[in-house]
Amino acid sequence: MANATEAVSGVGVTARRVVHRPRRRRRRAPEWPSPVPTVRRLSRFPSWPRPFDPDAELDWSDPTFSRRLLAEHLDQGHDGASRRLPLVDQHVRRLAQLLPPVPARVLDAGCGPGLYAVRLAGLGHRVDGVDVGPAVIRHARRAARAAGVSGLTHFEVGDVRSMPVSPRYNAVILIYYVLENQTARRQAAALRRLAGCLLPGGRLIAEFRLRPDQLPGRLSAWEVVDASLLGRRRQLLLSDSTYDRARHTFVLREVAVFADGSVAVQQTTSRLFDFDELPGLFAKAGMRIVETFDGWTRHPGGSLCDSVVVVAEPDRLPPVSRRRAASRQPG
Numbered sequence: 001m002a003n004a005t006e007a008v009s010g011v012g013v014t015a016r017r018v019v020h021r022p023r024r025r026r027r028r029a030p031e032w033p034s035p036v037p038t039v040r041r042l043s044r045f046p047s048w049p050r051p052f053d054p055d056a057e058l059d060w061s062d063p064t065f066s067r068r069l070l071a072e073h074l075d076q077g078h079d080g081a082s083r084r085l086p087l088v089d090q091h092v093r094r095l096a097q098l099l100p101p102v103p104a105r106v107l108d109a110g111c112g113p114g115l116y117a118v119r120l121a122g123l124g125h126r127v128d129g130v131d132v133g134p135a136v137i138r139h140a141r142r143a144a145r146a147a148g149v150s151g152l153t154h155f156e157v158g159d160v161r162s163m164p165v166s167p168r169y170n171a172v173i174l175i176y177y178v179l180e181n182q183t184a185r186r187q188a189a190a191l192r193r194l195a196g197c198l199l200p201g202g203r204l205i206a207e208f209r210l211r212p213d214q215l216p217g218r219l220s221a222w223e224v225v226d227a228s229l230l231g232r233r234r235q236l237l238l239s240d241s242t243y244d245r246a247r248h249t250f251v252l253r254e255v256a257v258f259a260d261g262s263v264a265v266q267q268t269t270s271r272l273f274d275f276d277e278l279p280g281l282f283a284k285a286g287m288r289i290v291e292t293f294d295g296w297t298r299h300p301g302g303s304l305c306d307s308v309v310v311v312a313e314p315d316r317l318p319p320v321s322r323r324r325a326a327s328r329q330p331g
Contacts (some may be wrong), residue, residue, distance in 0.1 A: 012241060048218070048269055049242050049253040050185060056253060056267040060181070061159070067227050068131035073113045082112050083176065092119045094296050095173065098205050098311055099125065104170040107197055109160045110178035114140025114153070122148035127157040130163060161186060163297065165196035172197055174206035177307075180270040191285040198314055204287065207295075209271045209307045216245040230256035230264040248272045275303040278310060288315040 025325035045056060072081035099106065108117040111129030113136045121127045131137055137155045145152040172194050173209040179187045194204060222238045243250045253267035282289055291311040292301035301308035
């Protein structure tokens with residue numbers, strides 16, 4: 001037996017008393033392995049975050065990060081990764097008005113933990129969900145079983161940029177700005193691939209962010225936290241967010257400085273959309289915009305909106321007419 005000192009906390013006071021307990025080896029609290037390698041110095045990173053920096057850009061398919069992000073998806077205290085459930089329910093009611101009649105075959109591209117897909121299946125649609133994160137796909141399968149719609153859903157790990165093109169869906173949905181973490185060229189390529197998954201008469205419903213919730217320029221902050229997505233240990237967490245309106249990019253970079261002096265860095269880049277470029281973007285994918293809404297409302301969308309929901313259909317026009325259509329305003 002050995003003497004030990006134990007803290008006793010009360011309201012506004014902390015006392016200490018001596019207790020007797022067996023001598024045992026102290027176990028360290030488990031730590032998350034870092035999804036990004038730690039570095040010993042920050043000189044390799046530019047002072048101003050660089051969009052799509054390969055040394056810092058987050059790998060959304062990383063299994064460790066996917067497990068951590070799942071907790072953020074399900075956190076009802078914020079809308080950072082997925083929306084809170086009351087808002088999801090509201091969006092699903094609006095989606096039900098935009099989708100083809102039940103039972104439609106729907107592809108949820110970038111489905112996350114299946115919050116929308118499982119609810120749409122509950123309405124009678126047959127929904128396939130694809131996402132690069134293995135943890136969120138596992139959760140989506142569990143949620144479908146719990147809701148009794150596993151027979152109407154299929155979830156798999158995959159990338160919309162490389163998934164097979166097969167015209168078998170009545171609708172494709174892109175919820176919560178799925179395309180914006182890709183460069184402009186990859187956005188167009190992904191949209192073409194998804195358009196090729198539509199059956200004749202099908203429609204694509206996509207949500208696009210036109211601007212972030214900060215003014216152009218840079219915002220910086222710091223705080224001391226016990227854990228973050230960069231590591232489950234005490235750290236000084238520095239964050240920078242930069243919005244370049246001319247380049248339509250928004251970058252959020254986080255730097256964690258740990259007690260041993262090591263540093264972990266990650267960032268996410270969003271390539272936002274200009275309202276006037278949307279017709280051309282869809283025309284390149286062989287589609288035409290049918291309707292554009294101010295977010296999830298029924299009001300027409302425009303260049304002053306923060307986000308828009310676009311409904312598009314495969315374009316059966318000849319190439320010359322398609323080029324003319326691309327020059328018209330959406331909506």
